Amino acid sequence: MVKKVKDKYLIELIAGALLTPLAHKLATAERGYRAFGGEILTIPLLLILVLAADQIGEIAKEISEIFSEEEEEEWTEEKASSTGRC
Numbered sequence: 448m449v450k451k452v453k454d455k456y457l458i459e460l461i462a463g464a465l466l467t468p469l470a471h472k473l474a475t476a477e478r479g480y481r482a483f484g485g486e487i488l489t490i491p492l493l494l495i496l497v498l499a500a501d502q503i504g505e506i507a508k509e510i511s512e513i514f515s516e517e518e519e520e521e522w523t524e525e526k527a528s529s530t531g532r533c
Contacts, residue, residue, distance in 0.1 A: 459497050463490030 470486035478484075 455497060456494065459493045460490060463493045466493075 467486060467489045470489055471483070474484055474486045475481050
């Protein structure tokens with residue numbers, strides 16, 4: 448699990464390292480002069496997006512577990528009450 452997480456961040460880091468110079472060239476062409484701006488935040492932005500996606504996935508998993516546990520409890524309560532009447 449730890450190696451998988453490290454690989455994911457490494458891939459994002461490499462993608463950011465490749466995209467940052469491209470973004471800088473495009474921004475320089477748009478501005479008409481050489482300066483550094485928001486394109487420098489490409490790597491941190493990619494890492495933040497990956498972290499957010501991981502958190503959303505964990506939250507969705509926890510929510511589904513909670514609902515499945517509630518359904519199991521309801522089923523066992525219904526089953527127990529119906530057998531108690533007979």
